Amino acid sequence: MSQTSAAINQTAIDITGELKSNAPAFKENRLNLEKHVLKSLAEKKDFQRYIHYIKNPQSYTETFITEQVETLLGTEYKDKCQSFFVTNISNLQTHIRQALHEVSKKIKSQNRDIVYWLQEFTTIIKDKLTFGTISSENFTDVKDFDFLKEQIEKGLDGIGADLKKLSVDKLKKSRQRPDQILIDQLCDCCWEKCPFCGAVCTNTVKDHKTAKEGGIDHSVPFHRSGSLKGWHYRHTVQMSLDFCTTKVASDRLFHPDYSDRTVPFKTYRSAGPPYDTWSITPDLFQLSYWQWVVCTFKDDLEKHFNLKYEGRGEIPKAWKEITFEEAIRSLEEMYK
Numbered sequence: 001m002s003q004t005s006a007a008i009n010q011t012a013i014d015i016t017g018e019l020k021s022n023a024p025a026f027k028e029n030r031l032n033l034e035k036h037v038l039k040s041l042a043e044k045k046d047f048q049r050y051i052h053y054i055k056n057p058q059s060y061t062e063t064f065i066t067e068q069v070e071t072l073l074g075t076e077y078k079d080k081c082q083s084f085f086v087t088n089i090s091n092l093q094t095h096i097r098q099a100l101h102e103v104s105k106k107i108k109s110q111n112r113d114i115v116y117w118l119q120e121f122t123t124i125i126k127d128k129l130t131f132g133t134i135s136s137e138n139f140t141d142v143k144d145f146d147f148l149k150e151q152i153e154k155g156l157d158g159i160g161a162d163l164k165k166l167s168v169d170k171l172k173k174s175r176q177r178p179d180q181i182l183i184d185q186l187c188d189c190c191w192e193k194c195p196f197c198g199a200v201c202t203n204t205v206k207d208h209k210t211a212k213e214g215g216i217d218h219s220v221p222f223h224r225s226g227s228l229k230g231w232h233y234r235h236t237v238q239m240s241l242d243f244c245t246t247k248v249a250s251d252r253l254f255h256p257d258y259s260d261r262t263v264p265f266k267t268y269r270s271a272g273p274p275y276d277t278w279s280i281t282p283d284l285f286q287l288s289y290w291q292w293v294v295c296t297f298k299d300d301l302e303k304h305f306n307l308k309y310e311g312r313g314e315i316p317k318a319w320k321e322i323t324f325e326e327a328i329r330s331l332e333e334m335y336k
């Protein structure tokens with residue numbers, strides 16, 4: 001009888017609810033989760049993680065959730081897990097004792113055999129537990145229901161020893177892991193990336209219709225420097241530093257593909273897919289956070305893309321003066 005695993009499954013569900021209501025990264029909306037992902041990336045200062053995030057934001061966000069849940073369950077939520085587990089074990093014990101009592105009473109008054117006894121018992125508790133080793137075949141020679149009842153009760157008392165052993169590792173074996181439940185809930189949304197900078201569409205609906213299809217186009221409140229996606233001036237190694245919001249406000253042109261075709265940034269939609277399904281509002285605002293990222297990982301980015309922050313891609317002095325604290329503050333202010 002897998003009573004402990006039933007309690008573990010329930011504990012996984014309970015603790016996920018707790019994380020969703022209280023853990024800062026999980027308790028609000030999608031944009032809030034993104035803020036926490038970006039904050040943690042800046043704190044870790046690990047270029048490979050940035051590249052993972054920029055190239056595959058969904059996969060990185062899932063990794064973030066898993067790592068975050070593991071840390072929280074091993075630290076500030078450890079006691080909470082244990083107390084959920086104790087409550088769930090105790091609820092199950094009560095439930096089973098009641099079932100035993102009810103069935104025994106019924107059987108005695110109806111004078112039925114042990115096969116019937118087990119059937120009744122499993123029917124009552126089947127939504128809570130599954131039977132492993134106990135089956136009617138194991139008990140064909142047991143004439144007395146009271147014996148079986150006693151055995152099960154003894155088993156229930158023995159569960160107490162398991163109470164002390166709940167660990168994060170055990171929760172990982174639950175039917176649905178807390179991080180997986182959170183991933184299913186928080187990552188079921190649009191993950192389209194801005195073709196100019198890689199910023200992720202913040203629409204909460206997965207596969208949402210675009211304007212052409214009667215829905216709304218992909219959009220994101222904050223774009224990034226095009227250099228983070230390797231945009232550069234054609235036939236040079238000079239990075240294209242500006243944010244796409246600035247570019248679409250300019251009179252400049254871009255090459256949407258490897259051909260000689262040029263399209264004005266102002267009418268970027270005329271470049272066709274994927275440009276025509278993005279709504280990018282012209283704006284001169286540039287989030288300090290991404291300016292800090294460019295400056296902090298300048299050498300790594302140059303090496304990664306085999307390009308240079310020089311000539312027209314030279315980083316302005318003002319960007320270099322942004323501190324880590326200012327970068328984080330810009331996130332806090334903008335992602336309210």
Ligand SMILES: [Zn+2]
Pocket residue numbers: 194195196197198199223224244245
């Ligand atoms: Zn963009």
Ligand SMILES: [Zn+2]
Pocket residue numbers: 190191192201202203208217218219
């Ligand atoms: Zn979208």
